[in-house]
Amino acid sequence: MIVRLMGEGQFRVQDELRAQLESLDDGAQAAADAGNEPELDRILEEMWQLVRSEGDPVADDDLSASDAVIPPSDLTLEETKRLFSDDGLIPDLPS
Amino acid sequence: MAGLMSRTSNVVKAWISKLLDRAEDPSVTLDYSYEKQLEMLQNVKRGVADVVTAKKRLELQTQKLEQELPKLDDQARKALAAGREDLARAALERKTVAQQQLQGLDQQITGLEAQQEKLLANEKRLSAKVEAFRSQKEVIKAQYSAAEAQVKISEAATGIGEEMADTGLAIQRAQDKTEQMQARAAAVDELVEAGALEDFTTGETSLDRELAQISAQSQVDEELAKLKGELAAGGAQKELEEKS
16 A cells, blocks of 8 residues: 655555554554644654655655555644644645 | 544545546646646745745854854953953853854754755655656546546546645645744844844944943043142142242
8 A cells, every 4th residue: 555654755565554554543643632742743753664664665756646644743733733624734725 | 533644634635625626627627737736836946945045044143143252252351351240241141142042043944954855855756746747637638538537537636636735734834934933033133133132223232332431431540640640740849849
């Protein structure tokens, strides 16, 4: 499957990695809910390291969509809230 | 409850569909999407330029503060020589403040450099994908029926839309960080302008002025003593003349 590390690009990893990532992801969500930024960043960083070490970078000109997207590892709690809010952390392009 | 990964995926998907919902005709969607990709490339270039500008401002401030340090040392030395330990202390205190600011500026410049690198990497990836999309869109237009094209378009557009969302996020984060730093840089400017470090209206600090006063004072004292000496000598002369 293809995993995107937001800000760093896409990596092709074994499908088996999904369970491991999802288990880490539960911890990341719990840390975000508990307002524990150091723990959130630590777990996200662990997810990033896992994808980087187990995966192969996808070519820049490959247009494949990702099966999973992991937010930046240095995301602040404030940014996490904004990312999922209606305003969003990703600005719209002007129409 | 969904985890961070699936929620982030959903945010990205929603962003892409907002971008693509605007056109119904597949070939219009393709051209519109391509146009937006080029806009995003422009945005990321502008983002890099903004970061570079912010970095230059901080580098200028660094230079200014570095020039202050030997000056403050010199002032402290002069003040101490004049027996004004209080002024020497004030100069050294200012030096400490300037040094702390310098350290902060160093970290901020490093932070901005990291942002700049991230944006440049984003630009490189997006640029390669835009190029791939451009050739693919011509193939899709030429070779597929409307129904087939729809599927191909949504595949290609999702892939590149994801990269655009990623780039958009990187630009936003860089902008947020740059704004924070500009607020801090403005605070340093204010500190400098308020005369805590240097009074730009006269080119002198209040320390300079006090030191100048001390040396003026000692010159007055010297001249006064000289005059007193002359008077005393004159008086003695007169006494001698009267006695003779």
